[in-house]
Amino acid sequence: MYSMAEPPSSGASIAELLKSLGLTKYEALVYVALLQAPGATATELHELSGVPRASVYPVLERLSQKHLVSISHATPKRFNPVKPEDAVNSLLASIESDATKAKSELSRIYLQAARPVRGDQELIWSIHGDEQIRSRLLELLRGAQSRVQILFYWDHLKQELVTTLHSLHEKVHVDIITDRFTAPVPDRIHVTVRTPPDSGGVSGKYLAGGVFIVDGKQALVVMGSKEEGFTALYSEAPGFIRLFTMYWNFFSNWLPA
Amino acid sequence: MYSMAEPPSSGASIAELLKSLGLTKYEALVYVALLQAPGATATELHELSGVPRASVYPVLERLSQKHLVSISHATPKRFNPVKPEDAVNSLLASIESDATKAKSELSRIYLQAARPVRGDQELIWSIHGDEQIRSRLLELLRGAQSRVQILFYWDHLKQELVTTLHSLHEKVHVDIITDRFTAPVPDRIHVTVRTPPDSGGVSGKYLAGGVFIVDGKQALVVMGSKEEGFTALYSEAPGFIRLFTMYWNFFSNWLPA
DNA sequence: TAAATGTTGTTATCACAAAGACAACAAAGG
DNA sequence: CCTTTGTTGTCTTTGTGATAACAACATTTA
Structure with missing residues (x-):
């Protein structure tokens, strides 16, 4: 019919x-x-x-x-x-x-x-959803007391990130490693531009990721892509912090060929 | 446990x-x-x-x-x-x-x-929900061309009603019959104050109702109470219009003892 | 260390309620 | 008389609610 x-x-x-x-x-x-x-x-x-x-x-x-x-x-x-x-x-x-x-x-x-915020410091948390990640990330950064280390291969929400970093207390030292960066920043923010090595055969084009370490005590790791959606890991566990501090140092010290 | x-x-x-x-x-x-x-x-x-x-x-x-x-x-x-x-x-x-x-x-x-707005003029529609009633009522009044007859025993949304009536074109003649009315109105709005007869043993205290007749062609009848919720009937059917015009006239001509 | 015990995480299964789908029927109208 | 309307009852399907059982692992006890 x-x-x-x-x-x-x-x-x-x-x-x-x-x-x-x-x-x-x-x-x-x-x-x-x-x-x-x-x-x-x-x-x-x-x-x-x-x-x-x-x-x-x-x-x-x-x-x-x-x-x-x-x-x-x-x-x-x-x-x-x-x-x-x-x-x-x-x-x-x-x-x-x-x-x-x-x-x-x-x-x-x-x-x-x-x-009693039980065990927060010994666990690794996964966070799903762009909005939750954004919210948690900005909150984390705003709580920084002395130092923020950022590894940033990720176009999304770059602007908002910069704005937040600007609003930090002036004694907070910020280190950023990223692929390109144009915005002007205050002295206390140090930016290093690094093209990541194209390792593992993974096409870096659509891969986005970020590592955010605050005061050497908290770390948020974001991975994913616009296609698959993003996932983040957050932890205050010393081992986790060490692992990604090392990761960050690797990028920091690595010189492109 | x-x-x-x-x-x-x-x-x-x-x-x-x-x-x-x-x-x-x-x-x-x-x-x-x-x-x-x-x-x-x-x-x-x-x-x-x-x-x-x-x-x-x-x-x-x-x-x-x-x-x-x-x-x-x-x-x-x-x-x-x-x-x-x-x-x-x-x-x-x-x-x-x-x-x-x-x-x-x-x-x-x-x-x-x-x-083709089929049959709208021959039917009686029920409308449920305060918000739908409010919306339909104000829309109806705003469409008035020449005359609005109102019977109004109903405290709720009186103010909004008056505001809407004020905004009508000045050649629209408005007749209101209600139990009490204090707001000042322009000349073209004529207000009659009538205490309704306490007929049928129904306690008039919690009974609310209203009859709205526009241009003698459209009528909206609201009934109910805050406790039960409101129901409204709308129609353009001549019989319906006649019935409630009569009802309105009854109140208009009736003199309290 | 080995056995006993307990907890975690997973799976399968069943029960139940709400919505989806169909068949049948009385009442009204053409 | 036949059609359509509105209603009722029943059945299926789906998703959630609920229980039992089990393998993996950790902990305790002998």
Whole structure:
């Protein structure tokens, strides 16, 4: 009756987007169908969306309770979509409200927890997600007391990094090793430009990485690429610090051929 | 082993809030437990959260992929929570991103749909949700061409209503019947103060309602209370308009004893 | 050191609830 | 009379919730 080959940008992916907003597959399909045929009957929506006719009714009922559609008092029942803008905003507002409440409750729990920061210094932590890495990295740098060592083969967020380094206390000594660097820096920031050796046959083009050592006590190592996403390791373990300090020294002392 | 009587504000309700952000019950419980014991092991989290030990591992794996926890490379594995603020913001950002995409996609569909606005004038629509009602009401009033008749026993959003009425074109004649009204209004807005008859034994105290008739062609009827929530009916059907115009006239002409 | 014991991390399996899918039917309308 | 609508009930499927069992490893005890 209807082509089952859905345009990839239409029904299929939108359903995914709407799922993040708390809709089910059927709810998404029916709502989208209703947008294309405002004032439609249940049967029309069934035909348009592919959702079984019997399922259309409860689905529309749920959509009505979620304030996404209005229902007419006529026979046959007809349905109207709330304008997408209003509909999504309404869903989002509800989620944001919950998010705010959750944030305050969780922060309360987090802060009031007697927190012996157990074993933080002996462990290696993995951190996933660009945003988490960014956040952890900047926080780490801002806590620097005396020295920051940076190995930086990584285009992403370079600017933000430099800004943060500028804001450090002036007695913090900063050593940066990177492949190219143009921004002007204060005296206490020392920049060495090094092209990394093309070792191991790994194409350095898409490989990005960074090593950040703070006060010789904390180290954050970032690896990955824009394609695979980034992973970071963080540790205060002496062995970990030693390993990457050595790594850093290797780059620092190495002279390109 | 552990008290199963959870404080109502702690584990239970937070789980609900976090569900809106796309977490499952277990994910929420484990994350909350982890906040109370950062750096805990899987077994400790099992004991704190009540989640079966075997389930803790996959749950933490999912939480890691959602960037809510970091995982140590040690035996036993230890886990650290991402700070609640960052965690919730991260989840929310993802949802908001989806919401934005959805909004644009849906609006595209909505606008490009050949829309014969079928039968809008012969149907009665129910509208649920305070926000939808508010939005529809203000939109309706703003579209007024010549006359607006309002019956208003309803404290809520009175101010916003008055503001909207002020912004109407000056040739639009506005008639308001309500129980009390203090704000100053321009000449073209005519206000009648009427205490409604206490008919039918219904305590008028908590009953709220409103009738809005625009240009004698569109009517929105709001009913409900703060306790039950509000429901509205909208129609352009002549019968509907007549019914509520009559209703309005009844109030308009009725003189209290 | 060897055996006993305990813990960790993993896997398989089952139960349960919600959504997805289908069949059937009474009521209303053409 | 036949069609359509709206409803009900049932069944499947899926993802989460929940339990049991096990191999690997570490710890304790004999």
